[in-house]
Amino acid sequence: MSRTGTKLDAKKVNSELFTLTYGALVAQLIKDYENVEDANKQLERMGYNIGIRLIEDFLARTGSGRCYDFRDTAEKIQSGFKIFLGITPSITNWSPAGDEFSLCFETNPLTEFVELPDNCSNLKYCNILTGVLRGACEMVQMEIACWFVQDQLKNDNITELRVKFVKRLEDAIPAGED
Amino acid sequence: MSSITISAIRPRTSILDKSLSKGKGEVSLSCFALLFSELVQYCQNRVYTVPELQNKLAEMGAEVGHRITDLLVMREKNGKREIKLLNVLLFVKSTMWKSLFGREADKLEHANDDERTYYIIEKESLVNKFVSVPKDKGSLNCASFVAGIVEAVLCDCGFPAKVTAHWHKGTTYMVKFDDAVVARDKQLEDR
Numbered sequence: 001m002s003r004t005g006t007k008l009d010a011k012k013v014n015s016e017l018f019t020l021t022y023g024a025l026v027a028q029l030i031k032d033y034e035n036v037e038d039a040n041k042q043l044e045r046m047g048y049n050i051g052i053r054l055i056e057d058f059l060a061r062t063g064s065g066r067c068y069d070f071r072d073t074a075e076k077i078q079s080g081f082k083i084f085l086g087i088t089p090s091i092t093n094w095s096p097a098g099d100e101f102s103l104c105f106e107t108n109p110l111t112e113f114v115e116l117p118d119n120c121s122n123l124k125y126c127n128i129l130t131g132v133l134r135g136a137c138e139m140v141q142m143e144i145a146c147w148f149v150q151d152q153l154k155n156d157n158i159t160e161l162r163v164k165f166v167k168r169l170e171d172a173i174p175a176g177e178d
Numbered sequence: 179m180s181s182i183t184i185s186a187i188r189p190r191t192s193i194l195d196k197s198l199s200k201g202k203g204e205v206s207l208s209c210f211a212l213l214f215s216e217l218v219q220y221c222q223n224r225v226y227t228v229p230e231l232q233n234k235l236a237e238m239g240a241e242v243g244h245r246i247t248d249l250l251v252m253r254e255k256n257g258k259r260e261i262k263l264l265n266v267l268l269f270v271k272s273t274m275w276k277s278l279f280g281r282e283a284d285k286l287e288h289a290n291d292d293e294r295t296y297y298i299i300e301k302e303s304l305v306n307k308f309v310s311v312p313k314d315k316g317s318l319n320c321a322s323f324v325a326g327i328v329e330a331v332l333c334d335c336g337f338p339a340k341v342t343a344h345w346h347k348g349t350t351y352m353v354k355f356d357d358a359v360v361a362r363d364k365q366l367e368d369r
């Protein structure tokens with residue numbers, strides 16, 4: 001639930017429309033690129049574009065300030081998932097240095113109705129999420145790396161997204177250059 | 179009875195083993211809007227003209243439509259499909275619109291001058307909500323995506339039609355059925 005007292009009305013849409021639209025997009029990418037690796041990359045890029053805009057929405061909705069530390073970041077990312085996708089991934093597997101954690105998803109609206117065909121075993125179906133996180137964090141001067149370690153679509157029990165802190169970005173670096 | 183093991187690999191549970199969701203899940207509008215925006219940009223980068231872009235959007239919409247047909251028929255209609263033209267149009271206007279966009283389409287009209295043409299009218303289309311059409315692409319209508327969904331649903335239900343999106347009283351979807359569809363519907367009425 002988003003914080004009570006926020007002025008912005010969290011407008012919602014049916015998750016099936018979202019799921020199926022995303023599915024149509026992924027299917028189109030695979031058709032167009034004929035190569036699963038390229039489709040993965042394209043999904044990440046699209047996610048990045050979404051992330052750099054979605055962070056605005058997140059900050060406006062939650063009114064949250066700077067992250068105190070990376071644990072704080074993890075919690076904010078978690079609440080972002082709650083606000084935008086209506087799911088609460090659990091935060092687990094902290095690295096001893098505290099610079100890496102995992103988000104574990106039991107359910108995920110992106111993958112409803114989805115079954116990977118055999119020729120797509122390398123497809124990271126939800127790769128758009130890695131891009132979203134990278135883009136969103138970059139806008140708040142944080143460079144992170146993000147990848148999937150487990151995927152329910154590949155018969156794992158849960159879907160696990162690993163997030164690693166890379167470095168703090170200085171204001172001088174123009175955003176979106178990579 | 180003990181079962182005999184034939185393969186060491188357990189078959190993975192298929193998606194069909196899961197029960198059908200009730201379809202009440204929600205995601206934030208921003209998520210959908212941004213995803214849709216990426217989808218439009220992606221299509222735009224691969225085409226040269228506005229009609230091509232609309233076709234591409236309609237193709238993507240059709241992918242959604244093919245899937246939603248079975249889903250809705252199973253969930254909302256007990257697996258029974260409509261066989262009458264008017265009923266299938268109402269199915270689109272009410273059931274489909276409600277489950278995808280949260281409310282029914284505003285109007286369903288029959289063209290006065292052409293018996294195979296119908297209009298589904300929507301004052302404010304979800305997919306046009308955040309789209310500002312660039313000046314050089316005046317005729318662009320991202321509701322082509324929805325037109326693609328509608329067309330796929332109608333065709334999958336056995337009512338081949340061509341559906342296009344237009345700017346008229348908000349967004350209007352023009353549904354033009356094949357002649358055979360209208361003829362068949364007349365036969366049904368005669369009985």
